[in-house]
Amino acid sequence: xxxxxxxxxxxxxxxxxxxxxxxxxxxxxxxxxxxxxxxxxxxxxxxxxxxxxxxxxxxxxxxxxxxxxxxxxxxxxxxxxxxxxxxxxxxxxxxxxxxxxxxxxxxxxxxxxxxxxxxxxxxxxxxxxxxxxxxxxxxxxxxxxxxxxxxxxxxxxxxxxxxxxxxxxxxxxxxxxxxxxxxxxxxxxxxxxxxxxxxxxxxxxxxxxxxxxxxxxxxxxxxxxxxxxxxxxxxxxxxxxxxxxxxxxxxxxxxxxxxxxxxxxxxxxxxxxxxxxxxxxxxxxxxxxxxxxxxxxxxxxxxxxxxxxxxxxxxxxxxxxxxxxxxxxxxxxxxxxxxxxxxxxxxxxxxxxxxxxxxxxxxxxxxxxxxxxxxxxxxxxxxxxxxxxxxxxxx
Amino acid sequence: xxxxxxxxxxxxxxxxxxxxxxxxxxxxxxxxxxxxxxxxxxxxxxxxxxxxxxxxxxxxxxxxxxxxxxxxxxxxxxxxxxxxxxxxxxxxxxxxxxxxxxxxxxxxxxxxxxxxxxxxxxxxxxxxxxxxxxxxxxxxxxxxxxxxxxxxxxxxxxxxxxxxxxxxxxxxxxxxxxxxxxxxxxxxxxxxxxxxxxxxxxxxxxxxxxxxxxxxxxxxxxxxxxxxxxxxxxxxxxxxxxxxxxxxxxxxxxxxxxxxxxxxxxxxxxxxxxxxxxxxxxxxxxxxxxxxxxxxxxxxxxxxxxxxxxxxxxxxxxxxxxxxxxxxxxxxxxxxxxx
Numbered sequence: 001x002x003x004x005x006x007x008x009x010x011x012x013x014x015x016x017x018x019x020x021x022x023x024x025x026x027x028x029x030x031x032x033x034x035x036x037x038x039x040x041x042x043x044x045x046x047x048x049x050x051x052x053x054x055x056x057x058x059x060x061x062x063x064x065x066x067x068x069x070x071x072x073x074x075x076x077x078x079x080x081x082x083x084x085x086x087x088x089x090x091x092x093x094x095x096x097x098x099x100x101x102x103x104x105x106x107x108x109x110x111x112x113x114x115x116x117x118x119x120x121x122x123x124x125x126x127x128x129x130x131x132x133x134x135x136x137x138x139x140x141x142x143x144x145x146x147x148x149x150x151x152x153x154x155x156x157x158x159x160x161x162x163x164x165x166x167x168x169x170x171x172x173x174x175x176x177x178x179x180x181x182x183x184x185x186x187x188x189x190x191x192x193x194x195x196x197x198x199x200x201x202x203x204x205x206x207x208x209x210x211x212x213x214x215x216x217x218x219x220x221x222x223x224x225x226x227x228x229x230x231x232x233x234x235x236x237x238x239x240x241x242x243x244x245x246x247x248x249x250x251x252x253x254x255x256x257x258x259x260x261x262x263x264x265x266x267x268x269x270x271x272x273x274x275x276x277x278x279x280x281x282x283x284x285x286x287x288x289x290x291x292x293x294x295x296x297x298x299x300x301x302x303x304x305x306x307x308x309x310x311x312x313x314x315x316x317x318x319x320x321x322x323x324x325x326x327x328x329x330x331x332x333x334x335x336x337x338x339x340x341x342x343x344x345x346x347x348x349x350x351x352x353x354x355x356x357x358x359x360x361x362x363x364x365x366x367x368x369x370x371x372x373x374x375x376x377x378x379x380x381x382x383x384x385x386x387x388x389x390x391x392x393x394x395x
Numbered sequence: 396x397x398x399x400x401x402x403x404x405x406x407x408x409x410x411x412x413x414x415x416x417x418x419x420x421x422x423x424x425x426x427x428x429x430x431x432x433x434x435x436x437x438x439x440x441x442x443x444x445x446x447x448x449x450x451x452x453x454x455x456x457x458x459x460x461x462x463x464x465x466x467x468x469x470x471x472x473x474x475x476x477x478x479x480x481x482x483x484x485x486x487x488x489x490x491x492x493x494x495x496x497x498x499x500x501x502x503x504x505x506x507x508x509x510x511x512x513x514x515x516x517x518x519x520x521x522x523x524x525x526x527x528x529x530x531x532x533x534x535x536x537x538x539x540x541x542x543x544x545x546x547x548x549x550x551x552x553x554x555x556x557x558x559x560x561x562x563x564x565x566x567x568x569x570x571x572x573x574x575x576x577x578x579x580x581x582x583x584x585x586x587x588x589x590x591x592x593x594x595x596x597x598x599x600x601x602x603x604x605x606x607x608x609x610x611x612x613x614x615x616x617x618x619x620x621x622x623x624x625x626x627x628x629x630x631x632x633x634x635x636x637x638x639x640x641x642x643x644x645x646x647x648x649x650x651x652x653x654x655x656x657x658x659x660x661x662x663x664x665x666x667x668x669x670x671x672x673x674x675x676x677x678x679x680x681x682x683x684x685x686x687x688x689x690x691x692x693x694x695x696x697x698x699x700x701x702x703x704x705x706x707x708x709x710x711x712x713x714x715x716x717x718x719x720x721x722x723x724x725x726x727x728x729x730x731x732x733x734x
Contacts (some may be wrong), residue, residue, distance in 0.1 A: 047508050049506075049627050061551055063557060063565075084558060085558075153581075249537060250585050251565070260577045288508050341574065354481075357503070358506075359486070
């Protein structure tokens with residue numbers, strides 16, 4: 001019997017065959033990749049181009065409309081507005097930060113809007129129900145690019161010109177964007193700054209020593225606030241103030257400005273993605289057994305209480321994985337912002353590739369960056385998913 | 396690992412097998428020219444709304460190349476390229492040649508890896524604003540929002556001006572210049588900047604052209620030229636002399652109308668140029684009468700200019716006294732001798 005087993009030829013041994021096929025597949029993939037990179041290399045060489053990332057450290061020499069980057073000013077690395085004298089890697093970083101800015105804000109806003117509309121879809125109030133339905137069906141069935149251009153051209157570009165824009169408690173809404181009052185530092189900040197950071201470090205330190213000693217809860221607030229109070233008492237001047245925007249020539253000075261490009265991208269991404277999230281939320285709520293609602297109402301809970309205490313916590317487990325997909329979509333869709341001139345990563349890459357001729361190198365960087373953003377979001381969602389999952393069930 | 400190395404060696408051997416063929420032969424075999432143009436530059440490369448065909452100054456140079464190679468200016472497949480992708484289109488070999496109001500610069504010739512043809516239009520960067528802003532000079536634009544299209548020399552020129560004069564402007568770049576133009580009309584952009592020839596074209600397309608004003612300053616030198624692959628001399632030589640043929644024809648005074656008479660000329664220079672004597676065309680890998688074909692179908696440089704940018708066109712750009720006049724009239728349009 002043993003001898004007979006050993007005599008099975010390998011082409012009849014399922015296990016060995018399986019391994020053989022896997023090896024063949026792997027070999028094919030590797031060969032295809034090699035062939036593609038070799039073709040690219042040969043093509044570039046025949047046209048006299050070389051593959052190099054040295055361009056990243058050359059001066060960029062072009063303006064972008066908005067964006068902050070990491071820069072070494074007078075020996076200190078800090079975040080400040082991008083300048084054309086900065087290097088090419090710094091302009092890519094500014095684009096990356098703009099991508100993050102619009103994606104993170106978008107994810108927060110779209111989650112809130114999506115959950116509200118999703119719950120609204122199940123509302124017994126006829127108007128709310130129908131409005132939510134119309135919203136979802138209308139937004140989900142038109143292309144995102146069209147919506148983005150609509151918001152930009154038909155809404156934000158149609159606002160009054162700055163000269164005619166009215167001021168309203170420090171808010172100025174014009175076709176140059178929405179200017180809002182914002183916190184600004186005063187000269188006294190240079191003295192107060194160290195206290196501010198020490199307060200933050202103390203707070204961080206309290207978190208870090210938690211495994212050894214668990215401080216009382218009030219200390220988390222009291223420690224940094226105490227340091228800041230001491231700082232204030234010593235400096236005796238206000239380190240921050242509220243800066244109100246003022247019209248000045250062609251632009252608004254002071255305050256913070258939400259540009260029409262940023263607003264159009266943010267609004268389009270939020271509204272579009274929320275329509276998908278609404279459907280996910282609706283599906284998750286409807287998948288819960290009807291008995292949950294009936295049990296809650298027989299306990300005397302109101303509609304709102306039922307939703308908040310019984311339904312949404314259970315629906316959350318079903319929502320989380322598909323919600324992660326929508327977050328990824330929102331982030332990747334932010335690359336459409338090039339259509340309205342918002343300088344996010346892909347837009348900046350376009351200018352950079354054209355000014356330096358480094359399209360292949362640039363697109364490899366851009367793809368790597370999008371991939372790492374997406375993988376980080378997935379990792380976070382997976383971690384959250386294991387936290388909310390029912391122990392022993394949803395793993 | 397050994398197997399891999401062997402395979403790699405085989406692959407590279409196979410690669411050597413594809414002998415580098417000149418694009419000129421590829422085009423001849425294909426039977427048509429694939430030419431990159433601008434789909435939305437009034438006067439230079441645009442789609443005529445009535446006929447639905449590509450027209451313009453640059454488009455005529457595509458036709459001239461097709462006329463020289465095939466004796467038929469219609470054997471062209473046009474590919475509309477944005478400013479951003481025009482160099483990729485050549486780098487990847489998607490098009491044979493690009494005539495798309497492109498400025499010659501050192502870095503484009505060097506690191507971008509394209510080779511330029513003779514300059515066929517001398518331009519300069521200008522700025523256009525709405526009249527109601529009351530702006531008379533680019534230096535009045537402190538703090539303004541300026542819009543242009545992505546991947547052009549205008550981005551860097553404006554940045555240089557902004558840095559040199561500390562204007563503190565905000566530069567928004569769009570993939571498509573029509574969006575900048577919309578921005579100017581709606582007020583999102585205080586000013587738009589591109590080549591002056593382009594501004595003239597856009598101004599003519601505005602609902603009320605008189606509401607717009609082109610500022611007097613010229614910010615830069617913008618010599619516009621066609622371009623093609625690096626490292627393909629045969630193809631580039633052919634293209635270069637086809638462009639020169641349009642200049643030389645004007646110098647000789649040969650036009651579409653008088654071509655038949657000129658064919659009977661005794662002047663040896665003209666006879667050589669038109670391919671009646673000598674082997675000028677053969678040496679370039681073209682037919683001997685390529686210049687005559689170009690004139691027959693497209694005309695000389697002056698005729699091309701007048702057709703699209705002359706006083707009777709909607710996009711009138713005066714030629715007299717400008718750099719685009721023939722060198723005999725004090726301009727820069729000059730062809731080396733056909734000899």
